[in-house]
Amino acid sequence: MLWIMRLSCLFSAALTVIVLSPSFQSFPPAEAIRSSHLDAYLRPPPPVHHSSYRFSFRKSPVFRNADDCGSSGADSGVCDPSLVHVAITLDVEYLRGSIAAVHSILQHSLCPESVFFHFVVSETNLEPLVRSTFPELKFEIYYFAPETVRDLISSSVRQALEQPLNYARNYLADLLEPCVKRVIYLDSDLVVVDDIAKLWRTSLGPRTIGAPEYCHANFTKYFTGIFWSDERFSGTFKGRNPCYFNTGVMVLDLEKWRRDGYTKRIEKWMEIQKGERIYELGSLPPFLLVFAGHVAPISHRWNQHGLGGDNVRGSCRDLHPGPVSLLHWSGSGKPWLRVDSKRPCPLDALWAPYDLYRHSH
Numbered sequence: 001m002l003w004i005m006r007l008s009c010l011f012s013a014a015l016t017v018i019v020l021s022p023s024f025q026s027f028p029p030a031e032a033i034r035s036s037h038l039d040a041y042l043r044p045p046p047p048v049h050h051s052s053y054r055f056s057f058r059k060s061p062v063f064r065n066a067d068d069c070g071s072s073g074a075d076s077g078v079c080d081p082s083l084v085h086v087a088i089t090l091d092v093e094y095l096r097g098s099i100a101a102v103h104s105i106l107q108h109s110l111c112p113e114s115v116f117f118h119f120v121v122s123e124t125n126l127e128p129l130v131r132s133t134f135p136e137l138k139f140e141i142y143y144f145a146p147e148t149v150r151d152l153i154s155s156s157v158r159q160a161l162e163q164p165l166n167y168a169r170n171y172l173a174d175l176l177e178p179c180v181k182r183v184i185y186l187d188s189d190l191v192v193v194d195d196i197a198k199l200w201r202t203s204l205g206p207r208t209i210g211a212p213e214y215c216h217a218n219f220t221k222y223f224t225g226i227f228w229s230d231e232r233f234s235g236t237f238k239g240r241n242p243c244y245f246n247t248g249v250m251v252l253d254l255e256k257w258r259r260d261g262y263t264k265r266i267e268k269w270m271e272i273q274k275g276e277r278i279y280e281l282g283s284l285p286p287f288l289l290v291f292a293g294h295v296a297p298i299s300h301r302w303n304q305h306g307l308g309g310d311n312v313r314g315s316c317r318d319l320h321p322g323p324v325s326l327l328h329w330s331g332s333g334k335p336w337l338r339v340d341s342k343r344p345c346p347l348d349a350l351w352a353p354y355d356l357y358r359h360s361h
Contacts, residue, residue, distance in 0.1 A: 063106050086118065087185045089119070099357070149164050187248030224277060
């Protein structure tokens with residue numbers, strides 16, 4: 001265990017060199033809004049359940065990291081054009097990770113009061129928990145009905161990938177207010193160690209989405225032999241030079257998405273999958289089918305992914321070479337589970353400082 005402690009310290013020390021170190025000061029109260037915006041095809045939320053009440057989180061510090069953060073203040077609504085919009089799902093099983101992700105974004109944002117969070121949920125009792133943990137956070141909560149995609153979801157290599165809320169990213173253009181023209185989508189198993197506004201300012205050019213691409217990955221493994229042997233399916237990539245990208249970190253142009261109907265395009269491939277079994281891996285392949293080869297590339301520093309190991313064993317991984325702005329525990333090994341089991345991987349020490357979970361004694 002001594003080598004793990006030394007290695008963890010080494011990584012922590014190295015990380016402080018490449019990330020921001022914002023000050024810990026207070027700033028004026030911000031607005032938290034309950035969403036009343038539901039797209040027409042989404043059903044009303046069900047009665048309140050109480051499963052999330054088993055969670056208890058410490059109150060986050062309030063961060064004010066710069067004096068000149070523009071006009072976004074307590075009275076700025078969701079349509080304020082100066083805001084940075086971030087969308088994250090709040091799933092009970094991943095709630096601890098989502099809270100840590102929000103905490104990390106606030107700590108490292110130059111202007112945290114300019115970040116507006118869009119939380120997508122399938123349970124309706126999570127707003128008090130968010131408000132008590134981040135009492136001055138700007139946020140809105142959107143209910144996503146599991147029935148929207150339940151009949152479209154096929155079995156995957158890992159059961160967690162079959163949860164309906166995992167597909168909510170497909171519907172952000174419908175869920176969020178029309179005045180929200182761009183959003184950063186983030187998974188729940190990551191922490192941001194840089195100013196999120198830098199990612200927000202990424203140019204997408206003519207593209208609808210931007211993400212770090214990995215063109216050296218074996219792209220063929222994301223689809224079955226049935227897919228590659230049938231020209232009706234494999235022909236979709238003709239002339240596109242597709243590359244793998246991880247859908248846990250994306251910048252989305254919602255105006256273009258709405259205009260070109262990308263939700264329906266994704267749903268079409270999910271319908272084909274139900275009958276033909278053209279892939280094995282959850283919500284990722286439909287995104288690859290629609291967007292691979294048409295993605296605005298973003299620096300790899302914004303998705304140091306794979307820290308959760310593979311989708312079965314969840315083994316420990318090392319950082320990829322290069323600078324780091326975002327650490328992503330994609331894969332089956334989640335840092336909060338490994339920390340609680342007293343069997344953490346060395347890099348889990350980089351997630352732990354953002355954990356606000358209050359353990360019962």
